[in-house]
Amino acid sequence: MGTPPPSDVYEPTDRTVPTRSAHRVSYDRELVHAILDEGRVCHLGFVRDGAPVVLPTLYARAGERLYVHGSTGSRPLRSAGRSDDGLPVCLTVTHVDGLVLARSAFHHSVNYRSVVVHGTARPVTDEQEKRAALDALVDHAVPGRAADCRPANAKELAATAVLRLDLAEVSAKVRTGGVADEPEDLALPHWAGVIPVRQRYGTPVAAADLAPGAALPAYLMAL
Helix, strand or coil: CCCCCCCCECCCCCCCCCCCCHHHEECEHHHHHHHHHHCCEEEEEEEECCEEEEEEEEEEEECCEEEEEEECCCHHHHHHHCCCCCEEEEEEEEEEEEEEECCCHHHCEEEEEEEEEEEEEEECCCHHHHHHHHHHHHHHHCCCCHHHCCCCCHHHHHHEEEEEEECCEEEEEEECCCCCCCHHHCCCCCCCEEEECCCCCCCCCCCCCCCCCCCCCHHHHCC
16 A cells, blocks of 8 residues: 555644644645745754754755755764754744734734644665765755756765754744734824735846856756
């Protein structure tokens, strides 16, 4: 028998059920994937020598699995490789979509979309999976780029480490909408509203030593 297809939602756990603002939480698989796919940098949290450590790093999603990039000398990669049990981690991705300015300081907020993933990260040791993961990381940054650059050679592959984290304990949290001031504050003379926040790409700047005839590829024109 084959593996049954995943359901439309992730199963809530003790670690993914929030203690506040529960109305903003979602376990919808499609929403989680969309938030992860739009992001560029994640924050990877783990415990090292009894103290918490949180590192920003690149990542990519491949189906129900996340790949996290790092150096073979990085702390999480060394920690994950020292134990057959892997490394317990918490990975987060957040987008800020707007600044919510209220009439009162207390009700200032942000509109955001975020994902929190709990699980055990393990180093990718299979060369074929590692190369596929590195391609996914490059394409996550710029779709189409992996096929338009030299792949890692043996030395570079040995110096690069990749962690694998399955999507199992996952939740999304979203805040949308406008200002939520108290009724008695509505007549105050302070401006209130939402300032949208958007990410955009600038015009590509060619390297000074670009080879003659190397034209701007179509996938960059489409950004």
